[in-house]
Structure formats: structure tokens, C-alpha cells
Amino acid sequence: MIRTPVCDLLDIEHPIALGGMGSATSPMLVAAVSRAGGLGALGCHYLVPEQIRDRVAAIRAETIKPFGLNFLLFDTREDSFAAALDLRPSVMQFAWARPEQELKVFFDRSHDAGCKVTYMAGAVEEAVRAAKAGADIIIAQGTEGGGHVGWMASMPLIPMVVDAVAPVPVLAAGGFADGRGLVAALALGAQGVLLGTRFLATVESPLHPNFKQAIVDSDGHDTQLSEIPDIAAGLVWPGAMTRSRRNHFIERWAGREWALRQARAEAMSKLRAARESGDVDEGPLSMGQDSGLIHDVPPAGEIVARIAKEAEEILTRGLSRYVVKVH
Numbered sequence: 493m494i495r496t497p498v499c500d501l502l503d504i505e506h507p508i509a510l511g512g513m514g515s516a517t518s519p520m521l522v523a524a525v526s527r528a529g530g531l532g533a534l535g536c537h538y539l540v541p542e543q544i545r546d547r548v549a550a551i552r553a554e555t556i557k558p559f560g561l562n563f564l565l566f567d568t569r570e571d572s573f574a575a576a577l578d579l580r581p582s583v584m585q586f587a588w589a590r591p592e593q594e595l596k597v598f599f600d601r602s603h604d605a606g607c608k609v610t611y612m613a614g615a616v617e618e619a620v621r622a623a624k625a626g627a628d629i630i631i632a633q634g635t636e637g638g639g640h641v642g643w644m645a646s647m648p649l650i651p652m653v654v655d656a657v658a659p660v661p662v663l664a665a666g667g668f669a670d671g672r673g674l675v676a677a678l679a680l681g682a683q684g685v686l687l688g689t690r691f692l693a694t695v696e697s698p699l700h701p702n703f704k705q706a707i708v709d710s711d712g713h714d715t716q717l718s719e720i721p722d723i724a725a726g727l728v729w730p731g732a733m734t735r736s737r738r739n740h741f742i743e744r745w746a747g748r749e750w751a752l753r754q755a756r757a758e759a760m761s762k763l764r765a766a767r768e769s770g771d772v773d774e775g776p777l778s779m780g781q782d783s784g785l786i787h788d789v790p791p792a793g794e795i796v797a798r799i800a801k802e803a804e805e806i807l808t809r810g811l812s813r814y815v816v817k818v819h
């Protein structure tokens with residue numbers, strides 16, 4: 493069994509976390525990851541206090557294990573944030589603050605409510621800012637990942653962040669989907685991984701089955717980093733664009749972002765309809781390059797167990813196959 497100090501910090505068995513992915517997470521998915529010994533997290537973006545309370549109750553009906561609540565700081569509603577703190581989750585999982593936003597007030601209030609604080613950063617300076625503001629764990633997120641990501645790849649970013657924020661522990665995110673990824677993250681100095689795309693293609697994921705299948709069908713080469721989904725949603729995201737499937741929707745507007753700005757309302761209503769009907773060509777599907785490593789739609793708990801087992805096997809047996817001699 494692979495345990496790192498973050499397992500003790502978060503009171504979890506395996507150093508494997510779920511990214512709180514807005515409406516792409518659900519109480520069943522969060523509970524399944526936590527029950528399996530990882531750290532589940534519910535995306536609270538756009539949820540009103542009542543919805544947060546209902547969903548947390550649904551998680552707690554399934555498991556007594558720790559879980560987190562995720563907030564996008566640049567767009568956080570005070571009433572929703574306060575409701576989340578009242579529920580005293582084990583972890584408050586933050587990401588994407590505006591450059592001028594004060595992080596410490598959010599972190600201090602979370603600590604006062606008895607929560608651990610994680611902050612996801614796609615750049616070294618942002619990671620250092622969060623560590624200085626008192627985050628307990630930094631999530632270093634590379635551009636390979638799905639959803640909103642920065643421009644730095646995981647391979648250089650993770651060790652840079654590890655060095656820059658030490659002794660604050662780091663979890664690696666962006667492009668990790670299996671046990672090999674966990675071992676690589678540990679080799680880069682991280683203490684575990686946080687996964688998004690891998691958990692989208694699971695039984696408990698709330699995505700339409702067609703979207704899950706699109707991830708399974710992907711060879712990982714069909715994603716694109718673009719601002720098109722945010723333009724359609726009317727959002728200006730600090731420090732990130734979206735990595736999503738390069739489908740008809742993206743191709744239609746690429747290079748014609750000005751036209752999308754003018755046709756936004758109509759485009760948005762078509763997007764919503766496409767998402768609901770499972771139209772993978774017209775609906776936006778945030779997913780990472782690691783889609784090419786995803787070949788099935790198992791229960792989320794099986795993913796946690798599988799990654800932990802594979803990483804352990806590599807570390808205890810597999811890796812030594814390639815090491816000719818260690819002096």
C-alpha cells in the first residue's frame with residue numbers, strides 16, 4: 493500500500509483525489525471515491541446553499557469518510573461559501589482566484605471551520621501565493637488536464653512547484669489516469685495525484701453516457717485548449733483556457749471568436765440542449781489528453797483501487813526491471 497504524508501493530513505488511505513468538477517461531479521461519485529479510500533470532492537460552482545446542503549447530506553448518507561467541497565474563487569457566492577463552511581467538510585478545495593483577490597480570508601475562514609485547505613495552481617507564482625496564504629496542500633495542475641488549465645505542462649511544473657512551496661505538500665494533476673501516473677507524480681516530488689477526466693468515465697459520473705463513451709473512444713489527440721467554451725458561457729477565466737474535445741462546436745467557432753461573442757445567447761441555448769441530449773459533436777466536453785489512457789467505464793471505487801495497486805506493483809517490482817544497477 494502506498495501512503496504518503498498527505499494521507500495522514502487528509503485522513504485517507506490512498507493518495508488519490510477527485511477534482512471537484514462543477515456539475516460533472518455528483519454525490520454518488522464523491523462518495524464512491526471517498527469510500528474507496530481516496531478523497532472525493534463536490535464541485536459547488538453555481539450551487540445555491542440549499543443545493544449544497546442537499547448534496548452534502550446525500551454524500552453523508554453514503555459514507556462517513558472525508559470529502560471536499562470545491563469552489564472557484566473568482567466566482568464564489570458568499571452565501572454558498574458560508575453554507576459550505578457550516579457543513580464542515582474535511583477539505584475546502586479551491587482554484588482559480590483573480591490575481592488581486594485576497595486568498596487568506598478564504599483560507600482562514602476554512603481553517604476556522606476545521607477544514608483543510610487545498611489550492612490548485614497552473615503556475616509556480618500562483619502556487620507560492622497560495623502557500624504563503626496558508627494552504628495546507630497545493631495541487632499543481634498541468635496543461636494536459638481537462639477543463640480549465642494553464643499553459644505549463646505537468647512534467648516541468650510539478651517539480652518546480654514542489655521546490656517552490658516546500659515544505660507544503662503537493663498533489664499532481666493534469667494528465668494522470670493510472671498507476672504509472674501516480675508513480676511518475678511521486679518521482680516528481682508530489683505526494684499523490686488529483687484526477688478529473690479518469691473519474692468522468694465511471695459508473696457514478698453524472699455525464700451523459702455518450703460523453704463517457706467519447707472519452708473512452710478518444711486517443712488523447714483530439715483535445716484542444718481554447719477560450720470558446722468560456723466565450724459561449726460569458727465568462728472571463730483568470731489564468732486559464734479550457735481543454736475540451738475538438739468537436740463540431742469548437743471547430744465552428746475557432747478563429748471566429750468575434751462571431752461567437754455576437755451570437756452568444758443562441759449558441760449557449762444550443763449548447764445546453766446538446767449537453768442534455770448527449771450530442772457529443774455539438775455539446776462541450778471538457779477532457780484531458782489522458783483520455784487516451786481511458787478504455788472503460790468502471791465504478792469509481794475500482795479506479796482508486798486499480799491505481800493504488802498498479803502503482804504499488806510498479807514500485808515494488810516493475811521499476812526494478814529497468815534499473816540495471818543502483819550504486
Ligand SMILES: Cc1cc2nc3c(=O)[nH]c(=O)nc-3n(C[C@H](O)[C@H](O)[C@H](O)COP(=O)(O)O)c2cc1C
Nearest residue numbers: 511513514587637638639666667687688689778780
Ligand atoms: C469537466 C471538468 C470540469 C472541471 N471543473 C473544475 C472545477 O469546477 N473546479 C476545479 O477546481 N477544477 C475543475 N476541473 C479540473 C480538475 O479539478 C482537474 O484539475 C483536472 O481534470 C486534472 O486533469 P485530468 O482531467 O487530466 O485528470 C474540471 C475538469 C473537468 C474535466
